[in-house]
Amino acid sequence: MTKAQATVKKLQDPFYFLREVLGIKTLTAEQNQIIDSVFTNKYTGVRSSHNTGKTFICAGIVLAFVIPNKMSQAVTTAPTGRQVKDLLWAEINHLYHNAKYPLGGQMNLTEFKIKPKWGAVGITTEPGKEADSAVKFQGYHSGKILVVLDEAVGIANPIWEAIDGIASNEDAHILAIANPSTTVCSFYKKLKEPDWNELSISSLNHPNVTEKKEIIRGAVSYKYVKEKVGKWCDEAAEHDKALKTFDFEGKIYKPNSLFTWKVLGEFPEQATDTLLSFYDVEKASERELSETGDCYLGIDVARFGSDYSVFCIEKNRSFTFKPFYHFDTAQITGEAIKIIKEHKPKKVGVDCDGIGSGVYDNLNELKNNGGFDYDFELIEIHGGAEPLDLGQTEEFLNLRAQMFWTLRGEINAISLEPIEELQEGLPQIQYKYNSKGKIQIEAKEDFKKRLGRSSDYEDALVYCNFLKYMETEIKMFFIK
Ligand SMILES: Nc1ncnc2c1ncn2[C@@H]1O[C@H](COP(=O)(O)OP(=O)(O)OP(=O)(O)O)[C@@H](O)[C@H]1O
Numbered sequence: 168m169t170k171a172q173a174t175v176k177k178l179q180d181p182f183y184f185l186r187e188v189l190g191i192k193t194l195t196a197e198q199n200q201i202i203d204s205v206f207t208n209k210y211t212g213v214r215s216s217h218n219t220g221k222t223f224i225c226a227g228i229v230l231a232f233v234i235p236n237k238m239s240q241a242v243t244t245a246p247t248g249r250q251v252k253d254l255l256w257a258e259i260n261h262l263y264h265n266a267k268y269p270l271g272g273q274m275n276l277t278e279f280k281i282k283p284k285w286g287a288v289g290i291t292t293e294p295g296k297e298a299d300s301a302v303k304f305q306g307y308h309s310g311k312i313l314v315v316l317d318e319a320v321g322i323a324n325p326i327w328e329a330i331d332g333i334a335s336n337e338d339a340h341i342l343a344i345a346n347p348s349t350t351v352c353s354f355y356k357k358l359k360e361p362d363w364n365e366l367s368i369s370s371l372n373h374p375n376v377t378e379k380k381e382i383i384r385g386a387v388s389y390k391y392v393k394e395k396v397g398k399w400c401d402e403a404a405e406h407d408k409a410l411k412t413f414d415f416e417g418k419i420y421k422p423n424s425l426f427t428w429k430v431l432g433e434f435p436e437q438a439t440d441t442l443l444s445f446y447d448v449e450k451a452s453e454r455e456l457s458e459t460g461d462c463y464l465g466i467d468v469a470r471f472g473s474d475y476s477v478f479c480i481e482k483n484r485s486f487t488f489k490p491f492y493h494f495d496t497a498q499i500t501g502e503a504i505k506i507i508k509e510h511k512p513k514k515v516g517v518d519c520d521g522i523g524s525g526v527y528d529n530l531n532e533l534k535n536n537g538g539f540d541y542d543f544e545l546i547e548i549h550g551g552a553e554p555l556d557l558g559q560t561e562e563f564l565n566l567r568a569q570m571f572w573t574l575r576g577e578i579n580a581i582s583l584e585p586i587e588e589l590q591e592g593l594p595q596i597q598y599k600y601n602s603k604g605k606i607q608i609e610a611k612e613d614f615k616k617r618l619g620r621s622s623d624y625e626d627a628l629v630y631c632n633f634l635k636y637m638e639t640e641i642k643m644f645f646i647k
C-alpha cells in the first residue's frame with residue numbers, strides 16, 4: 168500500500184475523519200453507536216429524545232461519508248424546508264467551514280459538490296411536494312449512496328417508497344432519525360423490520376445530564392431533565408416494564424407520555440383510536456402563522472368550580488389560551504368582557520352545558536343593553552346538540568363529536584400556543600364508532616379518569632375552532 172493509499176484508508180474511517188479532520192472531540196456514546204451502525208449496516212433507525220445531537224451527527228456522517236469516498240453521494244431530507252436548510256445543512260456548513268483542514272469541493276446552502284455525481288444535496292419533502300421530491304430521490308440509484316432522513320416521523324410514504332428503490336443498490340446506507348412522537352408513521356413500521364438496526368438515545372444518558380454540567384454546548388441540560396422528572400413523572404414503588412419506569416437519582420419514576428418520547432426517546436403508548444397524534448400536536452405548537460384576521464373566542468367554564476375555566480382566542484388560525492382557576496361565573500364574565508373589549512372577536516362561543524350558561528346569560532344581557540361598542544355573535548354551545556350539515560362524509564353522534572373531528576381535519580393548518588397540558592392531553596382524546604357507525608368522542612369523565620384533570624384546554628380549543636361554522640340563528644336540536 169502506498170502512503171497516499173494508506174492516508175485515504177485512514178480518512179475512510181469515519182471516527183478518524185470526525186476527530187482528526189472535522190476536529191470533533193466530544194461525541195457521545197450514542198453518537199458513536201450511530202456512526203458505527205451507518206457504516207456497517209444498510210439500515211439504521213434511531214429514535215431519540217430532544218436536543219441530544221441527532222442533527223449534529225447526521226451532518227458529521229454526511230461529510231465523513233462523502234469526502235473520503237470517491238464518487239459517493241449523500242441525499243438528505245426532512246419534512247420541511249426549514250429543517251433541511253436551517254438545521255441539518257446549517258450544521259453541515261458549520262462543520263465544513265470549521266474543519267481543521269480545507270476540505271475542497273464547493274459548499275452551498277443545501278448542496279455540496281466535489282465533482283459531478285460526487286457530493287451531497289438536501290431535498291425537502293414538504294407536504295404537497297412529496298411526489299416531486301420522490302422523483303428527485305429516484306435519481307440516486309447507483310454507486311456508494313447515503314440517505315439521511317432527519318425528523319423521519321414526518322416523512323411521507325412516497326419518499327419511503329423512493330428510498331426502497333435506492334436501497335436495492337448494494338452499497339446504499341440509510342439513516343433515519345427522529346423524535347418518536349407517533350406510532351402512526353412509516354418510521355415506526357420500518358424500525359420493526361428485521362433488516363433495520365434500531366438504536367435509541369435517552370436524555371438520561373447524555374453527558375450533560377449524567378455529569379450535571381454543560382459538556383456539549385447547546386444540547387439537553389440536567390436542569391431540563393430534572394424539571395421534567397418533577398413535572399411529568401410520578402414516583403413508583405417498583406419497576407414495571409409496561410409502564411416504562413426508569414431510575415433517576417436513586418428513585419424509580421413512571422413517565423407520562425410526553426416524558427416518554429421527549430426525554431426517554433421511546434414511542435408513547437398511544438391507543439389506536441386517538442383523535443390526534445403527539446406529532447400533529449407538536450407540529451401545530453411549532454407552527455408560526457400571522458395573527459392578523461378574524462378573531463374568535465371560545466370559553467369552557469369549569470364545572471362545579473373544581474377545574475380550570477379556559478378561554479381560547481383564535482386569530483387567523485393561531486390559538487392562544489387563558490386559564491382561570493376556581494373563578495366563579497361572575498369573575499369569568501368579568502374576564503370575558505375584558506377580552507371581548509380588547510380583541511373584538513367576531514364570534515364568542517360559551518359552553519352552556521353546565522354553569523357556563525350563567526356566563527352566557529350575563530354576556531347576553533350586557534350585549535343587549537349596549538354594553539359593547541361593536542356587534543358580535545354570541546353563541547351557546549351544547550355538545551349534545553345535533554351536528555351541523557357541513558358536508559362531511561362521516562356521521563357524528565352529536566355536535567361534540569363533530570367539533571372534535573373537525574379539529575382533527577384542520578390540525579395541520581393551525582398554530583397552537585405551546586401549552587404542556589394541551590400537548591399531553593390533546594393526543595390522548597379517544598373516539599369510537601357507536602353501533603350505528605357514528606363517531607363518538609369519549610366522555611369527559613373517562614378523559615379525567617385517565618389524565619387526572621378535565622379536558623378544559625382541549626374543549627375550549629375545539630369550541631373556538633368550530634365557531635366559524637356556527638351562527639347564533641342556528642336552532643339547536645338536542646339528541647335524546
Ligand atoms: N458531539 C457534539 N459535539 C459538539 N456539539 C454538539 C454535539 N452534539 C450536539 N451538539 C450541539 O448540541 C446542540 C443540539 O444538537 P442537535 O440540534 O443536533 O440536537 P437534536 O437532537 O437534533 O435536537 P432536536 O431534538 O431539536 O432536533 C447543537 O447546538 C449541536 O451543535
Ligand SMILES: [Mg+2]
Nearest residue numbers: 221222223254
Ligand atoms: Mg434535530
